[in-house]
Amino acid sequence: MAQYSAELDGVFLALADPTRRAVVHRLGQGPASVGDLAREAAMTLPSFMKHVRTLESNGLIRTAKSGRVRTCELNRERFTVVEDWLEEQRRLWEAGADRLDRFVTGAEERNDV
Amino acid sequence: MAQYSAELDGVFLALADPTRRAVVHRLGQGPASVGDLAREAAMTLPSFMKHVRTLESNGLIRTAKSGRVRTCELNRERFTVVEDWLEEQRRLWEAGADRLDRFVTGAEERNDV
Numbered sequence: 001m002a003q004y005s006a007e008l009d010g011v012f013l014a015l016a017d018p019t020r021r022a023v024v025h026r027l028g029q030g031p032a033s034v035g036d037l038a039r040e041a042a043m044t045l046p047s048f049m050k051h052v053r054t055l056e057s058n059g060l061i062r063t064a065k066s067g068r069v070r071t072c073e074l075n076r077e078r079f080t081v082v083e084d085w086l087e088e089q090r091r092l093w094e095a096g097a098d099r100l101d102r103f104v105t106g107a108e109e110r111n112d113v
Numbered sequence: 114m115a116q117y118s119a120e121l122d123g124v125f126l127a128l129a130d131p132t133r134r135a136v137v138h139r140l141g142q143g144p145a146s147v148g149d150l151a152r153e154a155a156m157t158l159p160s161f162m163k164h165v166r167t168l169e170s171n172g173l174i175r176t177a178k179s180g181r182v183r184t185c186e187l188n189r190e191r192f193t194v195v196e197d198w199l200e201e202q203r204r205l206w207e208a209g210a211d212r213l214d215r216f217v218t219g220a221e222e223r224n225d226v
Binding site: 005079088 | 125141189
């Protein structure tokens with residue numbers, strides 16, 4: 001649970017930035033080099049590398065170097081950490097709505113007697 | 114788009130903290146007072162209030178004061194900002210998979226001739 005929580009902290013934080021979300025969006029269409037991504041973000045390579053490292057250290061992207069080119073690829077499976085958490089909350093809300101339904105239905109049945 | 118982006122920044126940032134996620138989880142079961150929530154989080158009221166303000170300013174919760182008690186309530190609709198963004202990415206990935214399918218199928222058909 002504590003590890004899962006730290007993972008969620010990192011993934012949510014990594015996504016709390018427009019440049020990093022743009023990289024996620026771009027890589028959703030296929031792998032790209034760090035150089036190309038930095039140009040598209042209109043950032044210098046050193047500034048952009050900080051974003052790449054944040055995304056990579058939180059598992060949202062993978063990078064691999066071949067010669068002088070570092071290529072980035074999206075790690076789609078990682079997004080389930082956030083999706084699962086959101087789904088867990090929705091389940092909780094729906095369970096509450098079910099409880100309320102049963103309470104209201106039960107109250108109506110009692111009134112029928 | 115720029116406003117939507119700032120909203121996403123704030124919501125993702127608000128959720129990047131275990132205390133705030135615990136509050137969201139707790140309020141998913143029904144409204145609660147700030148005092149009760151602070152006790153459950155084992156925090157002093159001033160420290161806890163920072164989290165309440167972050168959640169409120171980013172629209173994830175609503176608070177209302179009645180006498181000396183401030184009650185917090187979850188704003189479930191707000192979570193669609195994150196869910197919509199995640200769904201947008203998935204659609205992009207699936208569109209890419211469809212393109213690849215068509216390419217592979219097309220290549221096979223060409224080989225059949």
